[in-house]
Amino acid sequence: xxxxxxxxxxxxxxxAALVVQKAPSHSTFQIKNRDKLVDSEFWEAPxxxxxxxxxxxxxxxxxxxxxxxxxxxxxxxxxxxxxxVCGRYCKRTKKFIEQxxxxxxxxxxxxxxxxxxxxxxxxxxxKAHGCYPSDKKKMEL
Numbered sequence: 001x002x003x004x005x006x007x008x009x010x011x012x013x014x015x016a017a018l019v020v021q022k023a024p025s026h027s028t029f030q031i032k033n034r035d036k037l038v039d040s041e042f043w044e045a046p047x048x049x050x051x052x053x054x055x056x057x058x059x060x061x062x063x064x065x066x067x068x069x070x071x072x073x074x075x076x077x078x079x080x081x082x083x084x085v086c087g088r089y090c091k092r093t094k095k096f097i098e099q100x101x102x103x104x105x106x107x108x109x110x111x112x113x114x115x116x117x118x119x120x121x122x123x124x125x126x127k128a129h130g131c132y133p134s135d136k137k138k139m140e141l
């Protein structure tokens with residue numbers, strides 16, 4: 001036996017309302033082919049490289065270390081293929097690589113997976129010590 005009710009069911013609190021509501025139109029859940037967008041930035045196997053131009057002005061960045069990334073080949077139009085220490089491949093622009101080599105600090109000097117692990121480690125450190133590792137160094141000075 002089922003009971004039919006004319007009452008409209010509502011979420012019990014604000015958090016439940018957020019969970020069950022429809023995703024907004026600008027949400028990442030609405031992007032078509034979202035997985036293809038992610039896969040175009042990072043990949044598991046190396047892509048074929050283009051030959052390095054014979055220009056005397058062209059700077060060969062192959063073998064350069066950029067944080068956790070190593071430049072392994074030229075993909076064309078000032079884009080270079082890099083390999084992270086975890087084994088994933090990604091692409092970075094010549095401008096970015098040169099800026100990091102010159103001393104600019106960046107969170108993009110690692111792949112997305114390593115960046116996520118770094119954030120988790122920072123959160124665990126914060127829970128244990130009450131401050132971030134960089135804050136502790138500033139306090140010692």
